[in-house]
Amino acid sequence: MPLWAWIILAFVAGLAVAGLAWPRVRALLDTTPPPDLPEELAPGWYACCSRCGRTRTLASVGGVRLGANRSAAKATLGWCRGCRGLRFIRIVHQDRLAVRGKAAAGR
Numbered sequence: 001m002p003l004w005a006w007i008i009l010a011f012v013a014g015l016a017v018a019g020l021a022w023p024r025v026r027a028l029l030d031t032t033p034p035p036d037l038p039e040e041l042a043p044g045w046y047a048c049c050s051r052c053g054r055t056r057t058l059a060s061v062g063g064v065r066l067g068a069n070r071s072a073a074k075a076t077l078g079w080c081r082g083c084r085g086l087r088f089i090r091i092v093h094q095d096r097l098a099v100r101g102k103a104a105a106g107r
């Protein structure tokens with residue numbers, strides 16, 4: 001068998017294994033609680049799902065953010081329990097949340 005055939009075979013086998021494992025990974029993600037860290041480790045920071053807008057305090061989802069630039073835009077890839085999927089999770093400070101809230105109220 002030529003090398004390209006082995007590469008395609010490995011790719012297809014990988015997809016099959018991932019497909020078989022995915023329901024179990026999903027169940028594990030749904031049942032594993034996030035590490036509930038004390039609020040002092042990420043004071044005023046929130047994790048906000050970019051798809052469904054579910055917002056939690058960053059510490060309650062296991063985030064640590066100390067002395068970071070409050071106006072910087074930051075996002076991470078994470079599992080959203082609101083819409084049950086791998087999403088971009090925006091990490092925003094309450095200062096910016098308040099500004100966004102005001103802007104929405106003004107409209």
Ligand SMILES: [Zn+2]
Nearest residue numbers: 049052080083
């Ligand atoms: Zn979501």
